[in-house]
Amino acid sequence: MIARSRSLAEIPDDYILGIVPASDTGAVEMALWSLLGARGVDVLVWESFGKGWATDVLTQLKLADVRVLDADYGDLPDLTQVDFSRDVVFTWNGTTSGVRVPDGDWIAASRAGLTICDATSAIFGIEMPWDKLDVVTYSWQKVLGGEGAHGMLVLSPRVVERLEEHTPAWPLPKIFRLTKGGKLDAEIFKGQTINTPSMLAVEDALDSLAWAGSVGGGPALRGRVAGNFAVIEEWVERTPWVDFLASDKRTRSPTSVCLKVVDGWFAALDADRQAGAAKRMVAILEEEGVAFDVGSYRSAPPGLRIWAGATVEREDLVRLVPWLDWAHGRVKNEFAEV
Ligand SMILES: Cc1ncc(COP(=O)(O)O)c(C=O)c1O
Structure with a gap:
């Protein structure tokens, strides 16, 4: 599943990709809980899913230095206001408003913060500028059309550095843990799962990948x-x-x-x-x-x-x-x- 998804999504060789619990939501939450707190955060909100991530950052993680850049249904926030010296959390395709970011040109190529992108209804349907994205999450049931169950978590080398340098100030449940003894838990990215996956869902997702290959x-x-x-x-x-x-x-x-x-x-x-x-x-x-x-x-x-x-x-x-x-x-x- 990991190898075939990597190839279909054209994920760079130095990025790692793992299967995690709780669909796209699980993958985003793992990223937010494991990575944030090291620097200020900009969260972009223009529909329901982005709003959910902002709520997590503000009211669950209770981070002090958070800017929410928001817009109403139908619009995008002003992308020129995003500060890439901070971590940036955003949804590529706002599924509930039908508004997406146009491309990756607004994202700084050289940046101190991490870009954390919920790409669940975009990936495979829209080209992803991988060099601009540090965390990418998605689930199987969207563009691939597989059975819903598990999340996919894609991490750039800079995310691995952050995971190994930064210890969150809050407790992390087992289901969110990406490190062991301060080091990346590399097994997750070789196909070990944190808890038992649904093999029916895996088989269905493999079938979707085979279909995707068969159409080109x-x-x-x-x-x-x-x-x-x-x-x-x-x-x-x-x-x-x-x-x-x-x-x-x-x-x-x-x-x-x-x-x-x-x-x-x-x-x-x-x-x-x-x-x-x-x-x-x-x-x-x-x-x-x-x-x-x-x-x-x-x-x-x-x-x-x-x-x-x-x-x-x-x-x-x-x-x-x-x-x-x-x-x-x-x-x-x-x-x-x-
Ligand atoms: C943009 C976006 N984020 C998150 C989710 C939640 O995904 P999941 O149900 O796979 O956790 C969805 C589901 O529609 C979505 O469209």
Whole structure:
């Protein structure tokens, strides 16, 4: 699993990669708990997952020198304000707002702090600038389409240095420990696991990796994602009632595509009725067996969220978009009449 993931994700040879408990959340928490506290921290927040990491840093680890750089759903914080002499915690692809960082150009090539990146719905779908990333975490069930269970934790050589030089001021449960006797626990990165993994999940993830290889590997996965996104983008451009939640074109996520309703009847509804109308669209798409779970995330603005990752067939999206127009038309009639 480690060797094949490394090859598919094009992870540099001097980075290490391990399988850890508790999915992406587990991998991010291990990194935050094991690494932070050595210097100040900048946390970037623009949707629910980044907000969760900021909450951990502020209210669980209770670090004193923390700056939260935040933005509302649809926007990114001002990336020019990030200070790379500090540790920087951010999500590559904000799955709940459909907003992602555009690239790695805003990240300092030479930096004193570590960059800690939750890449769970980005990796394999979007190219990762590995030299700009010190910690990268992800889980198997996103772009790969494997069974959820375990997290993957990728560490640069600078992270290993930090682990061996810095002892956190708080106790670390066994499930979070990456060192033994002050040294990296290298076994984790050779396939030893901290506790018992699900071999069914491993087998399923191996199957996903084999599928990824069979369609052409990393470039082909990214190509599939770009092709899927192009279908939705072309439809949004010619459809007056819908727009991306992401305000800047360069930040639109191609994997978790978040859309808002922008025509007049919807704008005229109060917030509760807007939420109701969006839910109704989702419900009738489900009733017809057209699309499942395409509603926006519970804490995001009302609208649609369409997964367009590498396992999705482009043709299915081509077939989906007329149904979105149909659902919008029906709900508009229902709500405009009342
Ligand atoms: C950006 C991001 N971070 C973290 C998570 C949590 O991932 P997991 O359920 O694998 O722990 C998700 C899940 O959707 C996510 O999209």
